[in-house]
Amino acid sequence: MSKTSSMGRGIMAVLAVGSRNAEGLSGGTVADIAADLGRDRSQVSRSLRTAEQEGFLARGDYRSYTMNWSLLTDAQLLTEQRLQTDGVTALEGLAGETNEGCFLGVMSGNSTVTIGERVPASSNMVGSWLGRPYPAYCSDAGQALLWEASDAQVRTIFSGVPFVRHGPNTPLDVEDFLSRLRGARARGYSVVDEEAEPGLYSLAVPIRDFKGDVVAALQVVGAKTRLEPRLELCATALVSWGKWLESALGHAAPQNRP
The missing domain is CATH 1.10.10.10 (Winged helix-like DNA-binding domain superfamily/Winged helix DNA-binding domain)
Incomplete structure (x- = not known):
């Protein structure tokens, strides 16, 4: 222009x-x-x-x-609505391609909270995570939601938080978490390998809105024995649907989905 x-x-x-x-x-x-x-x-x-x-x-x-800040407020409200409606489309598409449990999470303090989920019967996952908080330090969503945060901001968020062991590979402390976060950024998506609980394997990507802010995390979660051998396939689908959802929120050019 x-x-x-x-x-x-x-x-x-x-x-x-x-x-x-x-x-x-x-x-x-x-x-x-x-x-x-x-x-x-x-x-x-x-x-x-x-x-x-x-x-x-x-x-x-x-x-x-x-x-005119009211215009920005209206845009923010629209983003929240699109996150709910287009988030469902992304979850359904991702679950259909991976046959694994797929979730949409947001940050709440030092925890992540699930706001959307699609769990195929073939995933053998039981129960719902909707509205349930989980410690961000051992969550794939936690890494994705803190994608753009500085080291100082991450240390502040986890200040005083005990790194309770939830699985054999739970981060030991905030510096361990930061090291894994750097690896996730370099890879393009987070991988949580038995950090949240034994036998659980999960991937996540950050979802940005029209301002470029990370507002959610799109996740694929499943049993390690089933998901790890299909890492490349599931990661490709996750990244693709993540870009599609970001475009729906105004962050990027529309993707060829669905």
Whole structure:
């Protein structure tokens, strides 16, 4: 898109207002934004008025333009709705390709909570995980949900959390968790091998929204004896459906699914 087009100028004006908000400023006048962009005031004024009319900006005191945060709130609510509806499609497609239990999890404090699941009868899994919290330090979803977190943020989240042994390979401490998280990032998906419980094997990928924030984890979970030999097949399906779900949330270009 050319910055000299009317649409391009409008977007640049909105981004300039957003940058001022990010710096802690309440907003900016036409003169402020024109100076920031190094552009003609009359041209910037037209762009700002159009952005206000379209609902992207609001005009406050002293003719200052600010971001219309209600628009972002509406977009966030839409993301949550799409996560529920399109999440079901992703879970059904992934379960159909892998014949394993598939889950959608979110972060809650230092735990993960399942908000969606599809469990084929062939997986031999019993019971439901919906609404149940699980320690993030020994969960494939935990690694995926902390994908973009810094080491310092991860240490803060697990500060004071005892790393109770749930399986033979449960991480020993937060540094052990961080080491496994780095390996997952390099691989492109997390692998939890008997960390959560004996005999359990699972994979997960992070799901990002339109802002690029990780909002969920898409998972494949099953018995190690059955899932580990099919790692490549299941990982390929997981990554593919993860990208599809991200595109549905506005993060990436639409994928050829389903």
